[in-house]
Amino acid sequence: MRGGTVRFVLRRLAQLVPVVLAIAALNFVLAKLAPGDAADILAGQMGHATLEFTEQLRREFGLDLPILEQFLAYMGRTARLDLGISLIQQQPVVELIADRLPATLLLMVTALVLAIATGVALGVAAARRQGTWVDNLISVSALLVYATPAFWLGLMLIVFFSIRLDLLPSGGMMQIGVAQTAIGKVLDVARHLILPAATLGLFYAAVYARLMRASMLEVYGLDFITTARAKGLSEGTIAWTHALRNALLPVVTLAGMQVGHLLGGSVLIETVFGWPGLGRLVFDALVQRDLNLLLGILFVSSVVVVLVNLAVDLVYGLLDPRITHK
Amino acid sequence: MTPRNLSRALAVAAIAVGVAVPAAAQKKGGTLTYTFHPEPTAMSTISTTAVPVSLVASKIYESLLEYEGPGLKPLPGLAESWTVSKDNLVYTFKLRKGVTWHDGKPFTSADVKFSIEKVVTPFHSRGKTYFGEVSAIDTPDPLTVVFRLKSPVPYFLRAFQSSESPIMPMHGFTADEIKEGKFRSAKIMQAPVGTGPFKLKEWKKGSHVILERHPGYWKPGKPYLDQVVLRVIPDGAARAIAIEKGEVDLGPMSALPPAEAQRLGKLPSITASQEGSEGLGPIMWLEVNNRSKPLADVAVRQAISLAIDRKRLVDVIWYGQGKPASGPIVSGNPNHFDKKLKPLEYNVDKANKLLDAAGYKRGKDGVRFKLTQNFLPYGEEWVRQAEFIKQELRKVGIQVETQSLDMGGWLKRIYTDWNYDFTSNFTHNYPDPTIGVQRAFISTNIKRGATFSNSMDYANEKLDALFVKAAQTADGPARNKTWEEIQAILRNDLPVIFLMEISYTHVWNKRVHGLITNGVSMYSNWDSVWVD
Numbered sequence: 123m124r125g126g127t128v129r130f131v132l133r134r135l136a137q138l139v140p141v142v143l144a145i146a147a148l149n150f151v152l153a154k155l156a157p158g159d160a161a162d163i164l165a166g167q168m169g170h171a172t173l174e175f176t177e178q179l180r181r182e183f184g185l186d187l188p189i190l191e192q193f194l195a196y197m198g199r200t201a202r203l204d205l206g207i208s209l210i211q212q213q214p215v216v217e218l219i220a221d222r223l224p225a226t227l228l229l230m231v232t233a234l235v236l237a238i239a240t241g242v243a244l245g246v247a248a249a250r251r252q253g254t255w256v257d258n259l260i261s262v263s264a265l266l267v268y269a270t271p272a273f274w275l276g277l278m279l280i281v282f283f284s285i286r287l288d289l290l291p292s293g294g295m296m297q298i299g300v301a302q303t304a305i306g307k308v309l310d311v312a313r314h315l316i317l318p319a320a321t322l323g324l325f326y327a328a329v330y331a332r333l334m335r336a337s338m339l340e341v342y343g344l345d346f347i348t349t350a351r352a353k354g355l356s357e358g359t360i361a362w363t364h365a366l367r368n369a370l371l372p373v374v375t376l377a378g379m380q381v382g383h384l385l386g387g388s389v390l391i392e393t394v395f396g397w398p399g400l401g402r403l404v405f406d407a408l409v410q411r412d413l414n415l416l417l418g419i420l421f422v423s424s425v426v427v428v429l430v431n432l433a434v435d436l437v438y439g440l441l442d443p444r445i446t447h448k
Numbered sequence: 449m450t451p452r453n454l455s456r457a458l459a460v461a462a463i464a465v466g467v468a469v470p471a472a473a474q475k476k477g478g479t480l481t482y483t484f485h486p487e488p489t490a491m492s493t494i495s496t497t498a499v500p501v502s503l504v505a506s507k508i509y510e511s512l513l514e515y516e517g518p519g520l521k522p523l524p525g526l527a528e529s530w531t532v533s534k535d536n537l538v539y540t541f542k543l544r545k546g547v548t549w550h551d552g553k554p555f556t557s558a559d560v561k562f563s564i565e566k567v568v569t570p571f572h573s574r575g576k577t578y579f580g581e582v583s584a585i586d587t588p589d590p591l592t593v594v595f596r597l598k599s600p601v602p603y604f605l606r607a608f609q610s611s612e613s614p615i616m617p618m619h620g621f622t623a624d625e626i627k628e629g630k631f632r633s634a635k636i637m638q639a640p641v642g643t644g645p646f647k648l649k650e651w652k653k654g655s656h657v658i659l660e661r662h663p664g665y666w667k668p669g670k671p672y673l674d675q676v677v678l679r680v681i682p683d684g685a686a687r688a689i690a691i692e693k694g695e696v697d698l699g700p701m702s703a704l705p706p707a708e709a710q711r712l713g714k715l716p717s718i719t720a721s722q723e724g725s726e727g728l729g730p731i732m733w734l735e736v737n738n739r740s741k742p743l744a745d746v747a748v749r750q751a752i753s754l755a756i757d758r759k760r761l762v763d764v765i766w767y768g769q770g771k772p773a774s775g776p777i778v779s780g781n782p783n784h785f786d787k788k789l790k791p792l793e794y795n796v797d798k799a800n801k802l803l804d805a806a807g808y809k810r811g812k813d814g815v816r817f818k819l820t821q822n823f824l825p826y827g828e829e830w831v832r833q834a835e836f837i838k839q840e841l842r843k844v845g846i847q848v849e850t851q852s853l854d855m856g857g858w859l860k861r862i863y864t865d866w867n868y869d870f871t872s873n874f875t876h877n878y879p880d881p882t883i884g885v886q887r888a889f890i891s892t893n894i895k896r897g898a899t900f901s902n903s904m905d906y907a908n909e910k911l912d913a914l915f916v917k918a919a920q921t922a923d924g925p926a927r928n929k930t931w932e933e934i935q936a937i938l939r940n941d942l943p944v945i946f947l948m949e950i951s952y953t954h955v956w957n958k959r960v961h962g963l964i965t966n967g968v969s970m971y972s973n974w975d976s977v978w979v980d
Contacts, residue, residue, distance in 0.1 A: 158856025158864075166859050166899040167498045168573035169876060170887055173898035175573055182632065210496075211489040212633040221653040277685055285693060292689050298481070298656045298677055396681040398654025406486060411856045 160209040205418035215418035226399035237326035245334020267328040276394040293396035337369040378434030382427040482698040487680040491640040509614035509642040518726035536600035557587035578607035603880035645671035645975040672978035706767040722951035726780040727967025729877025734945040747806040754799035773946035816845035822871035906943035
């Protein structure tokens with residue numbers, strides 16, 4: 123890595139700290155705007171709790187303190203990377219996130235790789251055959267998938283592949299209570315991963331296919347492609363070697379931006395397929411006003427998003443040598 | 449009679465006379481998989497008594513007694529016998545010999561005293577309701593526990609359910625946790641040590657919980673099952689699919705959406721049952737803010753009650769999973785429900801006349817007055833019910849605007865702000881109306897910020913006195929007389945509009961047997977459940 127790039131990365135990492143802390147502060151304010159608190163929810167959930175009991179919970183949770191005091195304590199903890207204890211589950215937030223993050227990352231990365239590979243391939247194919255039936259088929263299918271609600275698509279895939287054909291499990295991440303070898307376990311998880319990753323991936327594949335097609339067509343109109351054609355290069359070489367690299371930039375930008383979206387957007391998929399990831403945890407934390415857990419997850423996801431954006435900036439440099447990091 | 453017919457006839461006869469099916473039919477081994485959502489947040493009801501926790505914790509922990517039938521007749525449990533003094537103030541329990549905790553250590557009276565005094569009374573949400581009158585717990589020897597009460601508690605013997613007063617091992621808490629009172633966050637809440645038939649084997653958060661047989665369980669030959677597995681499936685339709693496919697054996701406590709429960713119940717391989725929750729007594733009503741007119745007017749509340757077709761509500765919105773309500777106590781409660789009561793009347797003409805007479809004439813647009821309704825944010829059915837109520841009230845000239853809030857917002861608006869006209873609400877009678885009914889209607893429980901309290905601002909001195917009387921009278925005909933009076937007053941005053949007795953529907957694969965045993969069947973320990 124060149125010295126310029128190293129300095130760029132270090133500077134960006136330093137800039138990251140105030141950005142993440144500002145996000146954390148904003149999260150706190152937003153979370154506090156919602157009416158009701160975890161003591162109410164827990165007491166309500168337990169049924170027939172006395173007022174004294176609710177107040178006892180509020181004291182245990184530190185929710186009886188003045189809001190400024192709560193805010194300062196929270197910011198102080200966050201700055202020390204201490205995410206605290208979940209109010210409802212009474213366990214360290216870090217542990218709860220660590221329990222779920224691998225499943226979410228597995229689903230997200232698989233879906234994203236699937237989406238980019240499929241989307242880019244279809245987009246290029248459509249652009250190369252602009253106006254033909256291939257182009258029309260790809261464009262219309264992409265539009266259709268894009269317009270289909272993900273949870274419905276998921277349920278339909280379950281009905282077809284799981285109930286009708288009995289090929290794949292209807293949900294979960296693994297078979298439960300069955301002794302398996304290490305390879306068996308990997309294969310088992312892979313089998314469970316197919317439907318949720320396909321459901322999540324298909325939606326994004328549709329987005330990337332449309333974007334890639336438009337981007338390729340734009341690049342095809344540029345002078346250097348005409349030059350390449352004039353040199354007598356084959357259409358395949360022009361598409362995959364010359365046009366693709368240039369046309370990929372918007373897709374990379376969008377994929378980077380969508381990581382945050384994917385983290386949250388997988389709630390529905392995780393719900394339909396019973397995938398034990400973060401999405402459902404953040405939803406429950408929000409509904410139960412589990413402030414520490416909610417803020418902890420938001421903090422972790424904001425760090426992930428900011429880091430991925432930094433990575434995207436670096437990938438630009440690889441794809442387009444004209445971009446330098448100063 | 450062929451041998452096959454004979455055995456069938458014998459089995460029918462055995463069931464008819466209440467004898468358990470012959471032991472030979474019960475198979476040992478196998479796994480029962482159930483599904484519920486949300487997943488439990490802990491493995492003990494001390495942390496929270498929410499349904500998912502109660503479901504799993506009741507297999508791990510036990511209390512002094514077990515219960516039989518819908519009326520929860522007490523049977524020996526960790527206590528093999530008990531006596532009650534004539535004045536109902538001293539309860540002496542003889543504990544079972546040779547009971548061990550899941551870690552092999554012996555169970556003694558010290559554990560009982562510790563659990564009730566230090567853990568259940570201060571930290572269980574109903575701890576003070578059950579044990580608030582206890583003045584002392586004596587342990588004269590390791591197998592004897594004596595509870596001394598300040599005044600009689602008629603439901604005291606129903607307090608010893610495993611989800612209500614779980615007995616926990618004193619040695620399971622660290623000295624620091626005990627000293628600092630950190631019971632709710634204690635390690636044992638996540639890594640339980642009980643005396644129950646099952647112990648925790650694996651808990652993969654967000655995915656599943658595996659309980660396995662406790663080999664040292666005190667009942668010889670029990671439990672039948674090797675494992676009980678909980679699969680967390682967040683989506684209702686996906687839960688139904690898992691049961692339909694046979695991947696999951698049981699969806700307890702209305703784990704499935706009502707429409708799915710009704711659909712699956714018709715399949716030959718599946719049973720959908722509404723029995724086995726009588727001891728919880730779930731009941732649903734429209735909670736009405738009695739503070740200002742027109743709702744402060746009893747005639748208006750009576751008219752609203754008359755305007756709602758409860759039977760249609762049950763059949764159409766809830767797919768038959770319930771019964772029209774007759775009052776505050778559910779009809780399935782064999783001990784306290786006034787059997788003379790019929791479901792509340794549906795009569796639109798009468799409702800219109802009542803409103804006319806009360807001076808609420810229709811305007812040119814046919815509207816008498818406008819109200820805002822909230823609904824309990826428990827899912828789709830509650831939204832549809834709100835739409836149904838809106839249509840019903842429209843017929844008598846009441847225009848309703850519906851407002852949606854999530855749980856945190858709903859609790860705050862109803863119980864802290866008291867800023868609402870009416871809202872759907874759902875609560876439980878629990879094993880005794882003094883626990884479950886009194887709290888919603890007694891005027892001393894008009895407390896800002898207390899969830900599921902008397903948010904209506906309903907105060908009736910006569911009723912208050914009756915509640916106090918019922919709380920101090922031993923269970924029996926005299927006490928039932930008081931409950932009859934209470935039911936009559938509430939049916940007339942309608943501080944809330946009683947709508948329906950929601951039935952918890954349990955849906956299971958027919959390979960599972962022996963699930964319904966008493967009024968809290970899903971919170972029982974399942975030691976006698978078996979699978980084909």
